[in-house]
Amino acid sequence: MPTTTNYGWTTPADTDLVKDGASAIRTLGTAIDTTVFNNAGAAIAKTIVDAKGDIIAATAADTVARLAVGTNDQVLTADSSTATGLKWAAPAAGGMTLLSTTSLTGSSVTVSGISQSYIDLYLVVEDLYTSNDQEDVNFRFNADSNANRHAAIATMSASNSTAFAATSVRWFYGVSNNSSYKKMGITTIQNYANTTNLKFAMFHSSGINAYNTANTTANFFQGVYSQASAISSFELFPNTGNFSGGTVKVYGVK
């Protein structure tokens, strides 16, 4: 008796007698029934998933289970301790996460509520200019205006004879009031969330020199904060007048 190509079901031959045709059809029907039943049992039912984002993962050879969807911003991560060998988790260490973008306006800007979940903070100021010309823009750790908690050093190898004698450190020197001469700057506060060490930051800035607009300028100031407190906020303010433009971005770095 001939058989089908894929599943080998037995079918009547073209020359079989009518009296044997019914038997052949019954045999074929039984074979089809068995195959379909077995295939259905091996299929993965869609009812295994219960919510948007659920995925199907193996727990062993020929065995699957539902892995419920993770929370926002989690990534799928291998973990041999779980049933599926997978889990949803926060991204692994490394890289920068943008925590905030704040437009600079008014006579001072305070950014607070900084997450303590990272290792370093990286701040970027872009497109900065002020209402008054040839202005300095200053930085306060933790928006802390108490006297004698800030110290600033203007060069890589200088020392400051009046240690913590300031209420802020200078970040930008000679900011213009002309929107054509905007400045940008970056600073990194390393290990900002620890509560045992002083805090250091290196303040870099560059742009057109407001004192001589034919020149570009780059400045570097090292700032030190005498408190061991974790850094959860900071303040930026020009010496006089207001911010006319710019943004400050805060990145958490792991």
Added chain:
Amino acid sequence: MAKSTRPMVRIHNIETNEIIDREMNDDEFSQYEADQLSLAAKKAEAEAKAVEKQAILDRIGLTADELKMILG
């Protein structure tokens, strides 16, 4: 609406994403005035040093750029 008489400050709590723009309160304004005096004093000191520096350059007959070139 009363006209603003004190400088405006912006406070951005990035945990709640709340942004508050308001006039300085009494403590902030006191600190602001103290800062103005301190920064003005520092600026005056820096300007005095610049004048002294220029006087020295004039005495030795060099410009600042020429001195930088010599010092490498």
